[in-house]
Amino acid sequence: MHGNWRWPASLPCRTVATVPPSIITARDLRKQFGDFVAVDGIDFEVEPGESFGFLGPNGAGKTSTMRMVGCVSPITSGQLRIFDLDAASDGAAIRARMGVVPQADQLDAELTVVENLVIYGRYFDIPRAECRRRAAELLEFVQLTERADERVDPLSGGMKRRLTIARSLMSEPDLLLLDEPTTGLDPQARHILWDRLYRLKQRGVTLVLTTHYMDEAEQLCDRLVVMDQGCIVAEGSPRGLIDQYATREVLELRFVTGDVGDHDAAPAVDIAGIGDRSETLPDRTLIYAHDGEAALAEVHRRGLDPVGSLVRRSSLEDVFLRLTGRTLVD
Amino acid sequence: MTSDVATTPDGRGVPRRSSALRILPIELFAARRPHRLVERSVMFYRRAWMLLVSGFFEPLLYLLLVQVGFATLVGDIEVGGVSYDYALFVAPALLASSAMNGAIFDATGNVFEKLRHTKLYDTVLATPMTAADVALGEILGAVLRGTLYSIAFVFTMWVMGLVGSPLIVLAVPVCMLIAFAFAAAGMAAATFMRAWSDLEYVNAVTLPLLLFSATFYPVSSYGQWSWLVQLSPLYHGVVVVRGLNLGRLEWSMLGNLAVLVALALVGLAVTARRIERLLLR
Known part of the structure; x- marks a missing residue:
């Protein structure tokens, strides 16, 4: 698919010789809209070259945080430093070194694919010839070279998102912000995108992304924070969080199809003591156990007869459920 | 400063x-780089030049209306004791009005679309560009487009024999000021629009301005209501452009220009603040 592709010279590729300060430092960061508290005093740091994620459901405060980091939303209180500059006072200088992939692509529908890239570079005062050179390279990188002179509208969702990523790279940013980069994309498009982001990460671009997909966080993030209702409820590597807040395996049981009301009470008593702990959801029961198959055998031994059962590795979804008592995507 | x-x-x-x-x-x-948005408009119109061309026809129709219709019926008109051909009197007023109309049209519908639907300004503000760049850039874009039309309008006047004085060349920069003032006011209004139907309010303002800014008859004919006409910013543009075509310059025209400058500055300030409030929350 991308056999002969060569890393373009214009894309960031740097080795860190000395240890610079954190790229982002947030202390007691708050964002309030009237009475509504969107972000409720969070602390986090992002190191150079790191890939850092905000995981949480809709309304957790991820986008508000990203907008503050992107310097398009003034902070209500606290401290936010990016590139060792103050977000409250050096917004334009910070934005000049940052690439942004917004949730909605917001491509310029009046311009062609390549013009979208060129004019975006111009917003950063990059000379026109250089803009054209970078645009050609980046179109190659996101596999859109053949569509260069077409309008943006007919592109598929995946192509638009890739173009948006190319656009964000026009300024050769030190830091790339991605707000839910693959929401709404089909599985194939997601995998192409992940591959591209993974290449950027390998080249040392610092990525900060939000997602409500566990698999995305596990694929892309070195480290992440779990957000809920404006607060950070946990922090760590995907694997570390799973180890800390979940067991190795999860046994999923479904008892009564269709009738939700009947099943949750009875098994809750009957399964007591199987595995480390259990969670009862409206449509299924989860049993956290080191050995899922052994847990399932125990369920059968007790004479329970689930209509469906599944043993899987635990994921960040389970971490989130453990931390908040709720599922991530409903 | x-x-x-x-x-x-x-x-x-x-x-x-x-x-x-x-x-x-x-x-x-x-504002640091408002010209980047002008550059974007140029990029767009380079391919969509038909959209530009269509704007030249409206003034042409106006002038035909004057030349073929009114002028023959009305005959001469007296301004400050001197008698002028009615067509020489009304053509510059139409030039000023068309500068207003073009600028408002550009700065309301187009801006509303980019502000609320295509989210162009959200994209732009994620770069080093500022709200002031967006406001000034879009207004300058409208002025640039309006300038093309004004030049074409003056040229058409000349071809039709409606130019009364070589001073009419100065009408182009004056029309740029008129376009700036109304583009700024129009863009400020666009930031308050919630739906396309709100464009009706803009029309509800511009039509009376066109009709009652001493466009078609001298301000003296309004009698004791002439002070009301003075409230129309377009009137102040009409006075200057007409003076240039009739070859009559007066010191009071500096006051007329000052009104337009004031409208431009207020419109620009309101626009930039509104964009900041709407998009940089």
Whole structure:
């Protein structure tokens, strides 16, 4: 698919010789809209070259945080430093070194694919010839070279998102912000995108992304924070969080199809003591156990007869459920 | 100057309330690269040039209306004791009106679309560009487009024999000022629009302005209501452009120009603040 592709010279590729300060430092960061508290005093740091994620459901405060980091939303209180500059006072200088992939692509529908890239570079005062050179390279990188002179509208969702990523790279940013980069994309498009982001990460671009997909966080993030209702409820590597807040395996049981009301009470008593702990959801029961198959055998031994059962590795979804008592995507 | 005017250090231009000069559009000082948005418009119109061309026909129709219709019926008209051909009197007023119309059209519908639907300005504000750049850039784009039409209008007047004085060449920069003032006011209005139907309010303002800005007859014919006409910013544009075509320059025209400058500055300031409030929350 991308056999002969060569890393373009214009894309960031740097080795860190000395240890610079954190790229982002947030202390007691708050964002309030009237009475509504969107972000409720969070602390986090992002190191150079790191890939850092905000995981949480809709309304957790991820986008508000990203907008503050992107310097398009003034902070209500606290401290936010990016590139060792103050977000409250050096917004334009910070934005000049940052690439942004917004949730909605917001491509310029009046311009062609390549013009979208060129004019975006111009917003950063990059000379026109250089803009054209970078645009050609980046179109190659996101596999859109053949569509260069077409309008943006007919592109598929995946192509638009890739173009948006190319656009964000026009300024050769030190830091790339991605707000839910693959929401709404089909599985194939997601995998192409992940591959591209993974290449950027390998080249040392610092990525900060939000997602409500566990698999995305596990694929892309070195480290992440779990957000809920404006607060950070946990922090760590995907694997570390799973180890800390979940067991190795999860046994999923479904008892009564269709009738939700009947099943949750009875098994809750009957399964007591199987595995480390259990969670009862409206449509299924989860049993956290080191050995899922052994847990399932125990369920059968007790004479329970689930209509469906599944043993899987635990994921960040389970971490989130453990931390908040709720599922991530409903 | 800058010591009296406070911009926030990120250059977004939130006015310091205690400043003695707070009525000045501080946003002006926060603009760094408004020409980038003009460049974007040029990029767009390079391919969509048909959209540009269509704008030339409206003034042409106006002038035909005057030449073929009114002028023959009305005959001569007296201004300041001198008698002029009615067509020479009304053509420059139409030039001023068309500068207003073009600018408002460009700055309301087009801006509303980019502000609320295509989210162009959200994209632009994620770069080093500021709200002031967006406001000034879009207004300058409308002025640039309007200038093309004004030049074409003056040329058409000349071809039709409606030019009364070589001073009419100066009408082009005056029309640029008229376009700037109304583009700024129109863009400010666009930031308050919630739906396309709100464009009706814009029309509800521009049509009376066109009809009652001493466009078709001298301000004296309004009698005791002439002070009302003075409230129309377009009237002040008409006075200057007409004076240029009739070869009559007066010191009071500086006052007329000042009204337009004031409208331009207020419109620009309101626009930049509104964009900041709407998009940089």
